[in-house]
Amino acid sequence: MFHIQTLNQIAVCGLERFPRDRYEVASEFTQPDAILLRSHRLGADALGEGLKAVARAGAGVNNIDVAACTEAGIPVFNTPGANANAVKELVLAALLLGSRGIMQGIEWVRGLEINDEAALHAAVEAGKKQFRGRELAGRTLGVVGLGAIGSKVAEMGLALGMRVIGYDPALSVEAAWRLPNQVGRMDSLAALMSRADYISLHLPLLPATRHLINGDALGALRPGACLLNFARDGIVDDRAALEALQGGRLRAYLTDFPSTLLQGVPGVVATPHLGASTGESEENCARMAADQLIDFLEHGNIVNAVNFPTLVLERNGGVRLAVTNRNVPKMLGHVLSVLADAELNVVDMLNKSREEIAYNLLDLETAPAPDVLARIAAIEGVVNVRQLPPPAT
Missing domain, CATH: 3.40.50.720 (NAD(P)-binding Rossmann-like Domain)
Structure with missing residues (x-):
């Protein structure tokens, strides 16, 4: 069961994207798997040990400490284009x-204190030229x-x-x-x-x-x-x-x-920050953010993260590992060496990097023992390693 913490009011149509048999969504969790927010300020102190992802239902992420998330190996998703x-x-x-002088004209008409219809029309005709656009x-x-x-x-x-x-x-x-x-x-x-x-x-x-x-x-x-x-x-x-x-x-x-x-x-x-303030925009953002979190938590895929590379790998059977590491030489070789020592066959994999972070998805024929995951996590430069759940049926 994945725990999704909401730190702002999120459109219901977005929250309904999370299947109830695999997700619990609430505003209060001590150790959420993911955080879904809009304008709430999220600092480094809010990045709990079990946190795997942050998603903003909107385009800008200035309210999120993205650098701290990157350091902790947490992708930060946004929703470009939804608004x-x-x-x-x-x-x-x-x-x-x-x-067109629309605002000025509206204020001018509002200030006219004329009760006679003909006089009002005459004043409007005489005064409109000052608002020529x-x-x-x-x-x-x-x-x-x-x-x-x-x-x-x-x-x-x-x-x-x-x-x-x-x-x-x-x-x-x-x-x-x-x-x-x-x-x-x-x-x-x-x-x-x-x-x-x-x-x-x-x-x-x-x-x-x-x-x-x-x-x-x-x-x-x-x-x-x-x-x-x-x-x-x-x-x-x-x-x-x-x-x-x-x-x-x-x-x-x-x-x-x-x-x-x-x-x-x-x-x-x-205007008072009205750019994305429509019901349709908020719903689009909520749906997009929820879908991106689901795809990451269940399959490890990353789309529209501001601090991680875009990486999508179709499930190819077996067991999937997601490994985040510092973007330094030989890291993937070290991970593959641990898997080889454990006689685990890699059937598919994808590796990409973005600035100081590299991200890997590896599909294995059989599940690794817990000590194999521990050995990968212990490699210098590995930020986190996660075994993903089997695809939902």
Whole structure:
């Protein structure tokens, strides 16, 4: 029986993915096999001895001490793409809010204290020109980050009749296949910033992306551009954005991450972190996170881990071992030597590494004795070893 600890409210449709004959799901466990969470902060002190995996029902993992998990040999799963449509639709709203004077017009109408119908109509007709906007069609949308969300935003821009350009220094082959061929590839951030009327950010928050949009980046803008940040707080240097707004280079800054520095500043439209706040998005994330945990706990497969390599091996009969080790030379040879000494035949195996971690799946003809597992675990550099249960019937 696997114990899954939930540290936030998780959509019921996700929790129902766990078969009741093999899983127990609750918010209180002293030694869970896996933790499923959303925004709960998970530090190194919460990584119990029996913990095998952590899954976040969402894309960002800034609330999780990923380095501590990696050190302990615990994969951290996320759910990229599960909230992509929700974020894309909010970006669409932001594009319109940054173009048409909608918010300002709503507030102006709300403040009219006119009881006469004819007088109200006359005031509206006389006052509407101050909220004159511009259409999106024919404008240039620059998308920074072309992953699951960025590619959807790019497609949306094309559907709106916009010219779309993109920049992503870490564009994967999979993401490149997703991307419409009408999207113009920019070689640098500065090149994109200087050509776009609207810049939409879709990047993870990493040391390399913190304050990526700073004074230098904003200095490359064409005057009157609009900046949209529905990715992560910290990617934009708020002080630099304030200076660009005050200097007229930035027409509007639309963000999902309010800050005290920009509170009440003209041209700033801030929403309270609504990007993934739809019922559909939360359900998609919960289902995806649950499925990834099940596949890992029962079969050792890893998909969408932020700190472990992607590794999927179909079950080939026999008994499966999962071994995590430091990514140093000869580790796999040491493991295979222990198995050979025990006269255990390996019928299938797969080994991959990611930065300092290597991960191995080995299918054996027969089950190893407990002392064999102990000998593998005792190899210097092995972080953990696990014998997986037989496939469910």
